[in-house]
Amino acid sequence: MHIASRIKTLGTESAFEVLVKARALEAQGKQIIHLEVGEPDFETPARIRNAAKMALDAGYTHYGPAAGLPHVRKAIAEYMSRTRGIPFGQNQVVVTPGGKPIMFFAILACVERSDEVIYPNPGFPIYESVINFVGAKAVPLQLKEENEFRLDVEDLKGLITPKTRMLILNSPHNPTGGILTGDDLRRIAELAVKHDLIVLSDEIYSRILYDGFEHVSIVKFPGMQERTIILDGFSKAYAMTGWRLGFGVMPEELVPVIAQLQINSNSCTASFSQMAGIEALAGPQDDVSKMVAEFKRRREAIVDGLNAIPGFRCLKPLGAFYVFPNIVGTGKQSRVLADHLLHEAGVACLSGTAFGSFGEGYLRFSYANSLENIEKALQKVRAAVRKL
Numbered sequence: 001m002h003i004a005s006r007i008k009t010l011g012t013e014s015a016f017e018v019l020v021k022a023r024a025l026e027a028q029g030k031q032i033i034h035l036e037v038g039e040p041d042f043e044t045p046a047r048i049r050n051a052a053k054m055a056l057d058a059g060y061t062h063y064g065p066a067a068g069l070p071h072v073r074k075a076i077a078e079y080m081s082r083t084r085g086i087p088f089g090q091n092q093v094v095v096t097p098g099g100k101p102i103m104f105f106a107i108l109a110c111v112e113r114s115d116e117v118i119y120p121n122p123g124f125p126i127y128e129s130v131i132n133f134v135g136a137k138a139v140p141l142q143l144k145e146e147n148e149f150r151l152d153v154e155d156l157k158g159l160i161t162p163k164t165r166m167l168i169l170n171s172p173h174n175p176t177g178g179i180l181t182g183d184d185l186r187r188i189a190e191l192a193v194k195h196d197l198i199v200l201s202d203e204i205y206s207r208i209l210y211d212g213f214e215h216v217s218i219v220k221f222p223g224m225q226e227r228t229i230i231l232d233g234f235s236k237a238y239a240m241t242g243w244r245l246g247f248g249v250m251p252e253e254l255v256p257v258i259a260q261l262q263i264n265s266n267s268c269t270a271s272f273s274q275m276a277g278i279e280a281l282a283g284p285q286d287d288v289s290k291m292v293a294e295f296k297r298r299r300e301a302i303v304d305g306l307n308a309i310p311g312f313r314c315l316k317p318l319g320a321f322y323v324f325p326n327i328v329g330t331g332k333q334s335r336v337l338a339d340h341l342l343h344e345a346g347v348a349c350l351s352g353t354a355f356g357s358f359g360e361g362y363l364r365f366s367y368a369n370s371l372e373n374i375e376k377a378l379q380k381v382r383a384a385v386r387k388l
Contacts, residue, residue, distance in 0.1 A: 011129035014354035055275035068095025099246035115165035122355035149178030177317020189221035207237035305378035345384035
């Protein structure tokens with residue numbers, strides 16, 4: 001069968017590739033500790049599950065509007081107004097099956113083949129994949145360890161050209177756990193306004209922050225509400241990865257375009273999942289707080305443990321649930337070491353190069369696993385590195 005050539009431009013998400021390898025090893029009887037996939041190991045809170053059950057019994061089993069159920073969009077707009085500090089209306093919201101459609105649809109709707117898109121590298125690999133797929137030029141912006149993996153605004157200035165159409169931001173950041181400060185975002189916003197850039201702001205980890213940091217969105221700065229597309233969702237904060245429930249908040253004139261893309265791809269988002277989303281946002285938030293507190297405990301353990309391994313150097317992340325240790329001191333390339341740890345230590349992690357070329361010299365470990373398993377993994381990694 002002939003496969004269209006454009007498919008070759010698509011990348012992948014290596015976490016799932018490594019997961020397949022790890023499952024294959026488990027099928028052979030090998031024990032694997034999974035630190036590769038960015039998925040909370042907590043159950044979806046009971047109140048949210050119960051809301052979905054009630055929705056099913058109430059008949060929320062049919063098609064809904066492409067942009068989302070009106071009362072769900074209203075609940076999301078109210079939540080975003082509370083958490084971002086500026087007013088949003090429900091006509092600025094599109095509900096999607098997971099957060100990735102917002103990423104895909106926004107780039108598809110706003111970027112021409114002749115355009116350039118600046119994106120963080122290392123960064124979530126689907127950014128570059130979709131930019132390439134639509135035929136635009138992907139321009140990597142290196143995030144540097146010496147800058148705590150924050151975007152360097154001076155570096156950004158040097159990459160903007162007359163062809164730059166979009167800038168992608170991600171804070172808190174996957175894979176490094178870095179965050180952008182309010183001052184960073186103010187300066188980035190000034191550049192976006194000056195150069196008339198669209199900003200796709202991936203804020204999926206906005207609820208997972210540590211050490212007293214609070215989330216700041218670029219949308220709150222002057223001139224940004226009319227040019228910012230916020231990507232957020234329920235997967236990370238509410239342990240709802242399998243529910244496939246995300247949303248975008250954007251300028252109102254873009255909503256029917258994104259809804260049209262949804263009609264042409266998946267029609268709409270599951271209605272009962274959307275109803276569960278109302279409960280997630282409007283109900284008690286104790287479960288989120290408890291989960292973040294547990295992630296913080298795990299963060300301390302994995303950062304201290306990795307820094308005690310010869311050849312490793314690990315910054316303490318300020319958000320999300322990943323560490324991105326520098327492994328240059330081991331003398332091994334990232335992919336080689338990641339494969340070694342999987343096969344020899346039984347610890348699944350990701351090569352830094354899974355997040356772009358500037359990820360060489362690093363590994364990513366997810367600490368969305370139990371403290372007990374993290375401590376076991378650290379012992380195994382230490383032993384495997386010693387053998388090198």
